Amino acid sequence: xxxxxxxxxxxKKEDLDKGLEKTKTxxxxxxxxxxxxxxxxxxxxxxxxxxxxxxxxxxxxxTVKIIERIEARVARDxxxxxxxxxxxxxxxxxxxxxxxxxxxxxxxxxxEEFPAIILVVGVNGVGKTTTIGKIAHQYKKQGKKVVLxxxxxxxxxxxxxxxxxxxxxxxxxYSKGMNTDPAAVAxxxxxxxxxxxxxxxxxxxxxxxxTKINLMKELSKIKRSISKKMETAPHEVLLxxxxxxGQNAIEQAKHFTAATEVSALxxxxxxxxxxxxxxxxxxxxxxxxxxxxxxxxxxEQLQIFNKxxxxxxxxxxxxxx
Amino acid sequence: xxxxxSDRLEGAFKTLRGDGKLTEINIAQSIKEIxxxxxxADVNYKIAKEFTDKIKDKALGxxxxxxxxKPGELMVxxxxxxxxxxxxGQAAGINIKGEPAVVLIAGLQGSGKTTFSGKLALHLRTxxxxxxxxxxxxxxxxxxIDQITVLGEQVGVPVYKEVENKNPVEIALKSIKYAQDNNxxxxxxxxxxxxxIDEAMxxxxxxxKNAILPNxxxxxxDSMTGQDAVNTAKAFNEVINYDGVxxxxxxxxxxxxxxxxxxxxxxxPIKFVSTGEQMDTLDVFxxxxxxxxxLGMGDIVSFVERAQEQFDxxxxxxxxxxxxxxxxxxxxxxxxxxxxxxxxDLKSLMNMIPGMxxxxxxxxxxxxxxxxxxxxxxxxxxxxxxxxxxxxxxxKKRIAKGCGQTMDDINRFIKQFDQMRKMMHKLSKSPGMAxxxxxxxxxxxxxxx
Numbered sequence: 001x002x003x004x005x006x007x008x009x010x011x012k013k014e015d016l017d018k019g020l021e022k023t024k025t026x027x028x029x030x031x032x033x034x035x036x037x038x039x040x041x042x043x044x045x046x047x048x049x050x051x052x053x054x055x056x057x058x059x060x061x062x063t064v065k066i067i068e069r070i071e072a073r074v075a076r077d078x079x080x081x082x083x084x085x086x087x088x089x090x091x092x093x094x095x096x097x098x099x100x101x102x103x104x105x106x107x108x109x110x111x112e113e114f115p116a117i118i119l120v121v122g123v124n125g126v127g128k129t130t131t132i133g134k135i136a137h138q139y140k141k142q143g144k145k146v147v148l149x150x151x152x153x154x155x156x157x158x159x160x161x162x163x164x165x166x167x168x169x170x171x172x173x174y175s176k177g178m179n180t181d182p183a184a185v186a187x188x189x190x191x192x193x194x195x196x197x198x199x200x201x202x203x204x205x206x207x208x209x210x211t212k213i214n215l216m217k218e219l220s221k222i223k224r225s226i227s228k229k230m231e232t233a234p235h236e237v238l239l240x241x242x243x244x245x246g247q248n249a250i251e252q253a254k255h256f257t258a259a260t261e262v263s264a265l266x267x268x269x270x271x272x273x274x275x276x277x278x279x280x281x282x283x284x285x286x287x288x289x290x291x292x293x294x295x296x297x298x299x300e301q302l303q304i305f306n307k308x309x310x311x312x313x314x315x316x317x318x319x320x321x
Numbered sequence: 322x323x324x325x326x327s328d329r330l331e332g333a334f335k336t337l338r339g340d341g342k343l344t345e346i347n348i349a350q351s352i353k354e355i356x357x358x359x360x361x362a363d364v365n366y367k368i369a370k371e372f373t374d375k376i377k378d379k380a381l382g383x384x385x386x387x388x389x390x391k392p393g394e395l396m397v398x399x400x401x402x403x404x405x406x407x408x409x410g411q412a413a414g415i416n417i418k419g420e421p422a423v424v425l426i427a428g429l430q431g432s433g434k435t436t437f438s439g440k441l442a443l444h445l446r447t448x449x450x451x452x453x454x455x456x457x458x459x460x461x462x463x464x465x466i467d468q469i470t471v472l473g474e475q476v477g478v479p480v481y482k483e484v485e486n487k488n489p490v491e492i493a494l495k496s497i498k499y500a501q502d503n504n505x506x507x508x509x510x511x512x513x514x515x516x517x518i519d520e521a522m523x524x525x526x527x528x529x530k531n532a533i534l535p536n537x538x539x540x541x542x543d544s545m546t547g548q549d550a551v552n553t554a555k556a557f558n559e560v561i562n563y564d565g566v567x568x569x570x571x572x573x574x575x576x577x578x579x580x581x582x583x584x585x586x587x588x589x590p591i592k593f594v595s596t597g598e599q600m601d602t603l604d605v606f607x608x609x610x611x612x613x614x615x616l617g618m619g620d621i622v623s624f625v626e627r628a629q630e631q632f633d634x635x636x637x638x639x640x641x642x643x644x645x646x647x648x649x650x651x652x653x654x655x656x657x658x659x660x661x662x663x664x665x666d667l668k669s670l671m672n673m674i675p676g677m678x679x680x681x682x683x684x685x686x687x688x689x690x691x692x693x694x695x696x697x698x699x700x701x702x703x704x705x706x707x708x709x710x711x712x713x714x715x716x717k718k719r720i721a722k723g724c725g726q727t728m729d730d731i732n733r734f735i736k737q738f739d740q741m742r743k744m745m746h747k748l749s750k751s752p753g754m755a756x757x758x759x760x761x762x763x764x765x766x767x768x769x770x
Contacts, residue, residue, distance in 0.1 A: 156475070
């Protein structure tokens, strides 16, 4: 039947729906209010649409872009306001598709090579360590040998936090303790992964604000030291973004990309009331695909980003079977 | 990427010259621009709308005032004043009267509760002569207890914890008893991060609050939060009716519209702002700075502060002396370059200076602009660096080869350096200058003692 049955088992779908439930109802409510009593898409409807998108953190620039596209379509053919939902959904999916977001089918490794090296970066408190735990769990479930590298040697008890995750997941753990050189930890984690024939190494880093030049330089150094041990690595640089973050997430994406060539995004805390619309904005401005979404604190509450499922869950509630 | 409000408004008023009168029609566009500027700064869109409606009324009411002022400037002033008055009001301290006084900390995951708890403990211990106790009530997140334990050690404040106990209400209650027995006069209860829609967790924090009856309940919010700040602030307020708000991570470049959203929605004062990972980076809230920040109008105070952060007093004195004696050399120049670099991205630095953002908007400032100059200096021998006078043609040739640049480049740079040096020397002799070059030094001398 639909592709959802292929990609989402029921349990997962429920999680996503539950996570996006709040988003859904408010979005739908607003749209129906916007189009009530209107027979065609006019300026008022578009204005209301602007409010809706902006209130989901999509950001002015991207919103204007979406509105302009819809305006162009409406000018071409007359649409009824009731069709607005579909047009809007189409446009956002299209926007995500244009920007390289290819839906993955599975928690596959970013490379065929062994070991695959994943470096995880982001500002403070976005949920890097939790996301690492969840990804490790998925790989572990596939029977892969995983090692977590404790590269956050700065924040109090960060190493312990990752260690507890490795125990929960039942995977290997590499650390040099607190206040050690994170670049050395990264290097040696890769070394560990090679010697112990791991399938994948996931390396944690300390949260840092993208405006701290020296810390961003440290991040570039961490990446270089990984490449020193294994030329093709890291195979993935995952930037973790908090869905509650507003327009500053765009600046974050910009600076982290400059420092480490971010190759994938993870959007966390989507189980709250935040809409995560900034992800659309980021996908619009940078050619970085959104790969994972976090919908809770549990080990299983990580999902592969599926643009149609994501947009559908926002606009129409339960995906149609 | 962000345009400042004044730039936006200037564009909106281009059509309207001389007159200086604001009317319903000619401010429509600028009202829209103000709204968009606010939304781009993450102010909730509904609040931005209500706010701009108010601005409109105010602006139309000032018809006959200040004919001389440009309408754009007048609008910016109205917006600024309104923002400041909205966020400001009376400065509210925290209530730490009690035996012991109890402070409850709550907020979303990753907002910075635990770090703030540590900072508050240090603040109370060193600035207010209190004997605080930190309480570890996050029983969920892995290693949360370890984190607060480490922070407690860093700030020299004991931590009350029960590793096996999973009941935060019990832990909080027992900690108060412990504080009484051990003569602690303030108890800071750090709790787990929770989402406002998680009913079970919200009930838990409500139970904690009802059990310990805190003197002060603080809601911690990440200054980078977007439109959702309103929902979260409201939901937490309904459940725990907090007394004040803490804004964290303000050391980034977020515009911080969430501050306005939260203040506007719940009307609770912003009591602290947190600006770094070091334990002493806790500050009181300045409504005027926040307003400037939201409007993207440059933040000269932060600029000076950032400069001071990197400023080395000894170094400044040494430099001042050298300049006076006309002995400023390439080594000094290099170390100055390094200091500027440490302060951050050049463009973002320049944007902090009011009026600069307009100039730098279309200017691509390359952070590597200094690289060429640095390469030249680094190709000099130590002797050449400390005695610029010795540079002759053959030395310059060698330097050109060493840094891969042409003789012209070298000559130009050395000429510029000479001019700069002369200028600095001259300035250092004029009376007004004594303060300026050693600006940081002079001020710090006054401040630190």
